[in-house]
Amino acid sequence: MDIAVVGAGSLGSLLGGLLAREHDVTLVGRDPHMRRVAAEGLRVAGVEQFRVTPAARTDVPDSADLAVVAVKSHDTAAVADQLAGCELGACLSVQNGMGNEATLAAALDCPVLAGTCTYGARLDEPGTVAFTGRGEVVLGPPAGGRSETAERVGAAFGGAGVETTVAADMPRRLWAKLAVNAAINAATALARVENGALADGPGAALAADAARETARVAREQGVDLADERAVELTRQVVRDTAANRSSMLQDVEAGRATEIDAINGYVVAAADEPVPVNETLTRLVRTRERAD
Known part of the structure; x- marks a missing residue:
């Protein structure tokens, strides 16, 4: 090919x-x-x-x-x-x-x-x-x-x-990936930490909240993604990539434009009801980008 x-x-x-x-x-x-x-x-x-x-x-x-x-x-x-x-x-x-x-x-x-x-x-x-x-x-x-x-x-x-x-279920898989990215990328970029910092404590709670909000919006869009499934996937990725620096963190450190609008910003735009965690993360990353 x-x-x-x-x-x-x-x-x-x-x-x-x-x-x-x-x-x-x-x-x-x-x-x-x-x-x-x-x-x-x-x-x-x-x-x-x-x-x-x-x-x-x-x-x-x-x-x-x-x-x-x-x-x-x-x-x-x-x-x-x-x-x-x-x-x-x-x-x-x-x-x-x-x-x-x-x-x-x-x-x-x-x-x-x-x-x-x-x-x-x-x-x-x-x-x-x-x-x-x-x-x-x-x-x-x-x-x-x-x-x-x-x-x-x-x-x-x-x-x-x-x-x-x-796969025949790409909508669910795409939303699941979005939940993980929404949970990890902005938080690590703003806190300037590796993924493993979200394994416990306040970072883990923040990531879980962002994942749950994303799963709720997925269901609003007709995609079957349970809150705890999104949280479970996020925790698994955090464990598996603990030493990684997320792509959004790398973009922030390099002064490049991030993908915030296609990740947390997408969740905000697609939501029928407020998603305060994703909205706050989006606003903070956009503020960081403007400062750069």
């Missing part, structure tokens, strides 16, 4: 590197990383160690069987416009936050799939990505159900050794 990975930072580079062992892959990202990959290949270190030689560029190609979108949520609209001029067979979002699939589908003529990814990655230096944790890609139609496109993409990922599940 001819695959373009758009947003080849840490996670995009790792997925692209894994897929390049079996498929024709083009990484689309920023220099100097793309320039180094084009010249010397991509080195993957950590859980697995290997070198692959995908194509690498800073603009999207003219065509691909599949575009895997891994950019930050605030860049989705711009990437959708770029991909609209690309002849695509399908598109898969593995992004954080909600609403990305709808933005892509509005601009593209091909099937758009939703996805979640729990692989761990860190971009150490241009040309090198650290594989920090084995995980899973779950994908399927954004509205739920099955599709031939999802089965074909799932088989392509599995054939490259990527642990993959093709």
